[in-house]
Amino acid sequence: MTSSNHLLIVGSIAFDDLDLPSGNHRDVAGGAATYSALAASLLLRDRVRIVGVVGDDFPQPVLDELRARGIDSSGVERASGRTFRWHGRYSTDLASRATLDTQLNVFADFRPKIPAEQCTSPFVLLGNIHPALQLDVLGQLQRPRLAAADTMNFWIEREPKALEELLRRIDLLVINDEEARQLSGIHNLVRAAADIRKRGPRMLIVKRGEFGALLFDEAGPFFVPAYPLEEVLDPTGAGDSFAGGLMGYLAARGDVSPAAMRAAMFFASALGSFCVEAVGPARLLAANRSHLAARIASFARLVEHGSDLALPL
Amino acid sequence: MTSSNHLLIVGSIAFDDLDLPSGNHRDVAGGAATYSALAASLLLRDRVRIVGVVGDDFPQPVLDELRARGIDSSGVERASGRTFRWHGRYSTDLASRATLDTQLNVFADFRPKIPAEQCTSPFVLLGNIHPALQLDVLGQLQRPRLAAADTMNFWIEREPKALEELLRRIDLLVINDEEARQLSGIHNLVRAAADIRKRGPRMLIVKRGEFGALLFDEAGPFFVPAYPLEEVLDPTGAGDSFAGGLMGYLAARGDVSPAAMRAAMFFASALGSFCVEAVGPARLLAANRSHLAARIASFARLVEHGSDLALPL
Numbered sequence: 261m262t263s264s265n266h267l268l269i270v271g272s273i274a275f276d277d278l279d280l281p282s283g284n285h286r287d288v289a290g291g292a293a294t295y296s297a298l299a300a301s302l303l304l305r306d307r308v309r310i311v312g313v314v315g316d317d318f319p320q321p322v323l324d325e326l327r328a329r330g331i332d333s334s335g336v337e338r339a340s341g342r343t344f345r346w347h348g349r350y351s352t353d354l355a356s357r358a359t360l361d362t363q364l365n366v367f368a369d370f371r372p373k374i375p376a377e378q379c380t381s382p383f384v385l386l387g388n389i390h391p392a393l394q395l396d397v398l399g400q401l402q403r404p405r406l407a408a409a410d411t412m413n414f415w416i417e418r419e420p421k422a423l424e425e426l427l428r429r430i431d432l433l434v435i436n437d438e439e440a441r442q443l444s445g446i447h448n449l450v451r452a453a454a455d456i457r458k459r460g461p462r463m464l465i466v467k468r469g470e471f472g473a474l475l476f477d478e479a480g481p482f483f484v485p486a487y488p489l490e491e492v493l494d495p496t497g498a499g500d501s502f503a504g505g506l507m508g509y510l511a512a513r514g515d516v517s518p519a520a521m522r523a524a525m526f527f528a529s530a531l532g533s534f535c536v537e538a539v540g541p542a543r544l545l546a547a548n549r550s551h552l553a554a555r556i557a558s559f560a561r562l563v564e565h566g567s568d569l570a571l572p573l
Numbered sequence: 574m575t576s577s578n579h580l581l582i583v584g585s586i587a588f589d590d591l592d593l594p595s596g597n598h599r600d601v602a603g604g605a606a607t608y609s610a611l612a613a614s615l616l617l618r619d620r621v622r623i624v625g626v627v628g629d630d631f632p633q634p635v636l637d638e639l640r641a642r643g644i645d646s647s648g649v650e651r652a653s654g655r656t657f658r659w660h661g662r663y664s665t666d667l668a669s670r671a672t673l674d675t676q677l678n679v680f681a682d683f684r685p686k687i688p689a690e691q692c693t694s695p696f697v698l699l700g701n702i703h704p705a706l707q708l709d710v711l712g713q714l715q716r717p718r719l720a721a722a723d724t725m726n727f728w729i730e731r732e733p734k735a736l737e738e739l740l741r742r743i744d745l746l747v748i749n750d751e752e753a754r755q756l757s758g759i760h761n762l763v764r765a766a767a768d769i770r771k772r773g774p775r776m777l778i779v780k781r782g783e784f785g786a787l788l789f790d791e792a793g794p795f796f797v798p799a800y801p802l803e804e805v806l807d808p809t810g811a812g813d814s815f816a817g818g819l820m821g822y823l824a825a826r827g828d829v830s831p832a833a834m835r836a837a838m839f840f841a842s843a844l845g846s847f848c849v850e851a852v853g854p855a856r857l858l859a860a861n862r863s864h865l866a867a868r869i870a871s872f873a874r875l876v877e878h879g880s881d882l883a884l885p886l
Contacts, residue, residue, distance in 0.1 A: 303885060353760050447666050450803045471784040474801060483798040483875050488787060490763045512885035522878045549884055556882050562796050563876050565835045569869050571862055572616060572825035 264382070266307045267511040268404075269296050269504065270372050270397050271387020272344055273312040273336065278539065279349035279360070280494055288496075288540035289322045291344065292387040292410070295497035298544040299531040300385075300508030301329040302552055307511065309378050311335035311397075315343035315366045325545070335375050339366040354495055355470075374400045383511040385503055386430070388412050391422035398429050406516050408432040408507060410499075416442050427460035431516075434465045434503045449474065450481065463521065465506070467499050475525055479518035484525040487533035487559055494539045498532040501544060505531030530555045577695070579620045580824040581717075582609050582817065583685050583710050584700020585657055586625040586649065591852065592662035592673070593807055601809075601853035602635045604657065605700040605723070608810035611857040612844040613698075613821030614642045615865055620824065622691050624648035624710075628656040628679045638858070648688050652679040667808055668783075687713045696824040698816055699743070701725050704735035711742050719829045721745040721820060723812075729755050740773035744829075747778045747816045762787065763794065776834065778819070780812050788838055792831035797838040800846035800872055807852045811845040814857060818844030843868045 271293035278285045297310045309332040314323075316338065326333050344367035347360040372393060382405035386394040394409055407430045415423055416439060423443075427433065433456065437449060444452035453464050453476035463477040470492075472485040506528035513520050530552060537543040584606035591598045610623045622645040627636075629651060639646050657680035660673040685706060695718035699707040707722055720743045728736055729752060736756075740746065746769065750762060757765035766777050766789035776790040783805075785798040819841035826833050843865060850856040 448803060448805070450801045468784070471781070472796075472798070479874075480871075481801050481875055482878075483785075483801070484878075485785070485796040485798070488763045488794050488796070490761060492761070509885060519879050523882055526878060526882055553884050556884070558793075560878075560882055561792075562794055563878070565795075565797075565839060565873075565876075566832050569836055569839055569873055571866050571869070572822060 265304075265511045265514045266309060266378070266381045267300055267304055267383040267385065267507050268309045268311065268374070268378055268381035268401075269293050269300065269385045269387065269507075270311045270374075270394075271296065271385075271389060271500075272367060273310075273314050273318070274344040274346055274367075275318075276496060276540065277345065277347035277361075278494060278496060279347075280539065281350065281352050281354065282493055282539070285539050289319070290497055290540055292497070292500040294326070295500035295535065295541055295544065296385055296387065296504030296507070297326060297331045298329065298541055299501040299504035299535070300511070301331050302531070302544075302547060302549060303505065303508035303527060304512045306330035308332065308508065309335060309381060311372050311374060311378070313337045313339050313366050313370045315339060315341045318343045332378075335373070335378060337373070339369070341366040348496070350495070354492055357495075372397050372400075382406070383507055384408065385507045386410065387500065388415075391415050391419050391426045394426050395422065395429065406431050406507070406510060408434055408503065410434050410503060411439065413439055413442055424459065427456070430461050432463040432465065433461040434467065434506070436467045436469070436499065440464070440466045453481075465525075467502060469495070469498070473502065473525065473529060475521060477518055477521060482522050482525060484529045485562060486529060487555065487562065489533060489537065492536045495536050497541060498535045501535035502528040502532040526556060526559050527552075530559055578617075578824045578827045579622055579691070579694045580613055580617055580696040580698065580820050581622045581624065581687070581691055581694035581714075582606050582613065582698045582700065582820075583624045583687075583707075584609065584698075584702060584813075585680060586623075586627050586631070587657040587659055587680075588631075589809060589853065590658065590660035590674075591807060591809060592660075593852065594663065594665050594667065595806055595852070598852050602632070603810055603853055605810070605813040607639070608813035608848065608854055608857065609698055609700065609817030609820070610639060610644050611642065611854055612814040612817035612848070613824070614644050615844070615857075615860060615862060616818065616821035616840060617825045619643035621645065621821065622648060622694060624685050624687060624691070626650045626652050626657075626679050626683045628652060628654045631656045645691075648686070648691060650686070652682070654679040661809070663808070667805055670808075685710050685713075695719070696820055697721065698820045699723065700813065701728075704728050704732050704739045707739050708735065708742065719744050719820070719823060721747055721816065723747050723816060724752065726752060726755055737772065740769070743774050745776040745778065746774040747780065747819070749780045749782070749812065753777070753779045766794075778838075780815060782808070782811070786815065786838065786842060788834060790831055790834060795835050795838060797842045798875060799842060800868065800875065802846060802850065805849045808849050810854060811848045814848035815841040815845040839869060839872050840865075843872055
């Protein structure tokens with residue numbers, strides 16, 4: 261059975277122009293789907309599928325590199341025009357960023373077409389695209405075992421109806437704390453999570469960047485920290501690496517139980533921690549499974565409190 | 574041996590005027606030493622000692638209430654004049670606060686005098702007072718087994734020399750993330766912690782409010798989350814409750830090993846989470862040991878990831 265647990269990832273493939281405290285970088289091949297797929301591929305060799313669109317300016321070697329990692333990119337459409345481009349500038353402490361420019365380019369007309377043989381993918385990650393397109397993808401699929409989606413403030417403001425419909429159709433929503441507050445209209449995250457889960461998804465993950473992430477499901481809240489790093493170079497793609505690592509782990513185990521979700525949160529945070537250690541996806545590209553095992557072991561020590569939490573007499 | 578593991582707490586006893594989103598509250602009996610002592614007393618019955626100063630306006634029933642909890646307040650001096658008073662206003666989301674007024678009153682001339690029989694206290698928590706006074710207290714004591722101190726931006730800016738001397742004399746510094754950055758001049762907390770530990774304290778705890786706390790010691794970093802609460806009413810005293818809970822737990826166990834420190838972080842965070850659930854110290858006053866055991870059990874579930882973090886095949 262495990263061999264059939266493929267993960268389908270739909271989302272943006274992009275060029276990023278990154279103004280970082282360490283320097284400016286141009287034409288960095290990225291995008292949510294790219295980061296998610298690279299993270300997932302460390303856990304789910306030869307079973308990750310990516311669907312997106314690139315322009316005729318996108319270098320074939322980058323797609324070849326995905327293929328070399330066992331990521332099936334047959335669903336990546338090459339359209340006539342330029343690839344989606346994002347230009348962001350980070351603050352000195354990397355805690356915030358401003359979008360300087362967004363050029364949708366070929367992404368503006370993107371309508372995901374899932375290859376026929378991928379429509380039975382049991383694990384699906386819908387990256388942050390128009391919720392109507394996320395719904396359209398779900399419409400093309402046989403009911404997946406686990407459908408997860410990301411979204412953002414733009415869609416929460418502009419497309420509330422499509423987003424409500426999406427919430428009813430997914431099992432897991434993965435967003436950040438500000439998005440959870442905006443989506444629910446509730447500041448307190450515990451109550452915001454309860455509100456969002458009532459609207460559809462059985463599970464909600466709230467990402468908090470350097471402050472870790474919270475999972476809310478039927479087993480109660482669960483927390484995983486961000487790994488405390490000595491050097492953070494570039495947060496771009498960390499949230500997408502988190503989501504990809506999470507889904508890759510679950511698909512590899514073929515398990516969506518609360519116990520599997522809790523272990524998956526560690527793998528998700530570990531892959532997010534790799535991502536920020538270099539500019540663009542460089543660190544994810546350099547990582548192998550023994551690096552990941554070592555990072556997971558450090559993570560376990562970070563929260564290992566021993567078995568005895570009894571009150572002292 | 575355990576019965577001799579007394580904890581001495583030196584710090585402010587105050588009236589707080591609190592402007593909270595839920596309403597304004599005046600003349601709330603508080604202060605760092607009060608919060609720390611109440612938190613510690615849940616773990617260390619009859620072995621907590623508090624040293625501070627109050628004016629002749631401070632109600633005797635409050636001191637009696639401390640005594641009723643087994644807190645030895647014989648070291649609390651009653652001076653002629655008014656009690657230290659702080660007036661703070663919190664933001665709507667409780668994430669930040671502004672000091673509207675500080676009246677030192679009898680605290681201005683406070684020079685802690687440790688009662689003779691308390692000078693052998695093996696566990697000592699030096700609340701946030703002038704570092705020269707913290708040093709003076711250490712000078713009055715036989716070398717304690719564990720000396721912990723808090724400080725703040727005011728002393729980091731104004732009294733760097735006294736603070737450097739204090740750092741050389743303590744085992745544990747408990748501060749928040751902004752203070753750690755200011756003290757070290759380093760933004761990254763992992764490197765800030767390494768810098769501060771080189772200057773003296775074997776252990777550093779960095780408190781991050783609703784984002785939990787990090788311990789740095791010879792066993793590496795350790796993280797404890799803040800408990801995700803459905804309602805937070807008043808953050809005043811949460812950091813002091815954290816420190817008091819930590820020290821109370823360590824004293825009760827008579828253990829300062831890395832393993833004990835890690836368990837202590839949970840008790841610290843649990844007591845911080847009680848503190849914020851009501852205005853002033855009301856929730857700490859209402860809490861008993863079975864409430865604490867239940868909160869600790871919830872905490873354990875919040876981070877319980879199961880034993881298997883192996884990479885899936």
